[in-house]
Amino acid sequence: MADLVAVSITVNGKLYEKAVEPRLLLSDFLRHELRLTGTHVGCEHGVCGACTILLDGKAVRSCLIFTIQATGQEILTIEGLADLVEGPAWHPLQEAFRETHGLQCGFCTPGFLMTLIPFLEENPDPTEEEIREALSGNLCRCTGYQNIVKAVRMAATALKEGAK
Amino acid sequence: MSLENIACAFPGSLREALELMSDETTRGRPIAGGTDLIVQWESGVLEMPARVVNVKNLPELKGITRSDSGVVVGAGVTHAELRNSDVIRELVPCLAEACATVGGYQMQAQGTLGGNVANASPAGDTAPSLLVADATVVVESVQGQRRIPFRDFLQGYRKIDLRPDELIVSFILQPRREGCREGFRKLGPRNAQAISKVMGSYRGHVENGKITFFAVALGSVAPTAVRLPKLEAWITGQKISPSMLEEVQSRASDEVSPIDDIRSTAEYRKWVSGRIVRGFVERLAEIQ
Numbered sequence: 001m002a003d004l005v006a007v008s009i010t011v012n013g014k015l016y017e018k019a020v021e022p023r024l025l026l027s028d029f030l031r032h033e034l035r036l037t038g039t040h041v042g043c044e045h046g047v048c049g050a051c052t053i054l055l056d057g058k059a060v061r062s063c064l065i066f067t068i069q070a071t072g073q074e075i076l077t078i079e080g081l082a083d084l085v086e087g088p089a090w091h092p093l094q095e096a097f098r099e100t101h102g103l104q105c106g107f108c109t110p111g112f113l114m115t116l117i118p119f120l121e122e123n124p125d126p127t128e129e130e131i132r133e134a135l136s137g138n139l140c141r142c143t144g145y146q147n148i149v150k151a152v153r154m155a156a157t158a159l160k161e162g163a164k
Numbered sequence: 165m166s167l168e169n170i171a172c173a174f175p176g177s178l179r180e181a182l183e184l185m186s187d188e189t190t191r192g193r194p195i196a197g198g199t200d201l202i203v204q205w206e207s208g209v210l211e212m213p214a215r216v217v218n219v220k221n222l223p224e225l226k227g228i229t230r231s232d233s234g235v236v237v238g239a240g241v242t243h244a245e246l247r248n249s250d251v252i253r254e255l256v257p258c259l260a261e262a263c264a265t266v267g268g269y270q271m272q273a274q275g276t277l278g279g280n281v282a283n284a285s286p287a288g289d290t291a292p293s294l295l296v297a298d299a300t301v302v303v304e305s306v307q308g309q310r311r312i313p314f315r316d317f318l319q320g321y322r323k324i325d326l327r328p329d330e331l332i333v334s335f336i337l338q339p340r341r342e343g344c345r346e347g348f349r350k351l352g353p354r355n356a357q358a359i360s361k362v363m364g365s366y367r368g369h370v371e372n373g374k375i376t377f378f379a380v381a382l383g384s385v386a387p388t389a390v391r392l393p394k395l396e397a398w399i400t401g402q403k404i405s406p407s408m409l410e411e412v413q414s415r416a417s418d419e420v421s422p423i424d425d426i427r428s429t430a431e432y433r434k435w436v437s438g439r440i441v442r443g444f445v446e447r448l449a450e451i452q
Contacts (some may be wrong), residue, residue, distance in 0.1 A: 005172060022172040022216070025202070045203045047357065049270060058244070058273040064202045065274070068172055069195070069220050115269055136356030137268020 007071040011036065012080030020067050027051040027062035030077060038078035038110050042139070049138035052111040053077050059115045078110035081117075092158040093117070093151070102151035104142035112138050112148060120156055124163075167205055171215040178224035178304070178333065184217055185329045186306040192217040194331055196240055197274040199267065200283040225278065225333060228252060234300070234336040239278025243267075246277060255339035258365040259293040261348035266290070268357045278332045284322045284388075287427075291318070291389030292365035293348060295381035297337040305329040311336075318388035344369045344377065345448055349440050353427075360384050361428040362436045366444040374403050375448065380441055385420035385433050392419045395441065404449040409442050416441035
C-alpha cells in the first residue's frame, strides 16, 4: 500500500485534517471519510454531474479529482449551501427548485444546485439558452429539464432582489 | 472504485516539479485537472502510473499575457479561463470558441490547455485552434527550455515531442492580424459533453472578394489534428463564388484521411470535413 498522505481541506467552513490514500477520489472522501453523503455519485466517470461541488468557488466534478489535489483548498458541498444565507432559510436556489418542482427523484439535484451557484454569480441574468448550456454537464433523468430551467429563472430573480 | 494505489508528489513550484521529473526515482505522470487521466485510468484505457506529480495550481503555469512574441498562455490555464479571457476572445477567438465546447461547465473549470495537449487525443478540441494560431509549445526541464512549433510537437497518434523529464509550461500563440476573421466548428452527437466526430478552426482574410490569407485545421480526421496545406495554397488569391465553394468542399474532403471508429465513419468524416471548411469560407464571404 502506498503511504497515506496528510491533507487539510476546508469543507463547508470546517477544517478537516486527514491522512488519505493518494488514489482516493474527492467524491469518496466527502462521502466515506466525512459522511457528507449529499454529494451524489452517479456515473463515476465525469458525465452525469451529480458529484459537482465547489472547489475554491468553481464548480467541478469531485469524481475526477484526487483528494490530495484539493489540499489547502476550500470546498462547498450541498450540505453547506443553506449556510450561505442568513438564518434558518434555504438558499434561493433550493427554494426555487422546490417551488417549481424542479426535481422528482432528487438524485441529480445537489449537482445541479452546485453548478448553478458560480454560474448565477457570473451571469445574474441568464437567457434560457445560457441556462441550458451551463447545465449541459448535469444529467437529470426525471424532469425533462423544463422545471429546472424555470427554477433557475426564479432563483436568478430572487438573488437579484436579495442583492438590492 | 477501481483505481490502483499510487504515490504522489506535490511540488510547490515549477522548479521543484522539474527537479522531481529529472530523476527516474521521483518522476511521475503530471496531473492537472485530471478530467482525461482519471477517466482513462479507471476504465483501464491507460495503465495507472506508480506515481503522479500534481501540477494543478502551480503558479508558474497560470496566466494569459501579451508579449512581443505573441499571446502567452500558461499550460495550467483552464478552458473556462480561456473562454472568458478578453485577450483570447480578441486575439485568438477560435480558441475561446473551442474551449467553450469542451465537456460541460464543470469540465471547463477543471481541464487545462496543457492537459488537453498532453492527452494528445486526435479529438482534442483545442488542437485545431493552436494550429491556425501557429502556436509554439514551450517545454522545460532542469536542463532548460525548448520551444517547438505546435505542428511538430504533434508527432502521431497520442504521441507528442515531450521527453520524460520535461513539462509543458506554456503556449505562445500568434494573434490574428487586423481584419482577419476566425472561428471554430465542432460536430458531435450532442452540443455539449460529446467527443468530436470532426472539428476545425480557421483564420482568414478577404479583400475585394478574394481570399488573401487562409489557415485551416481539422481534428479527428487523422492521427493528429492537421492543417490543410494543399487547400490553403490553392485557395489564396481565389475569388469567392458558388463554383469555388464547391471546389473548396471537395478539395477539403480529399485532403483528409479519417478512419472508422466508435464515433463515426471515415466516409462521413470526409464529407463533413468538406462541409465544415466550406462553411468557414462562406462565413468569410459574409464580411465583404
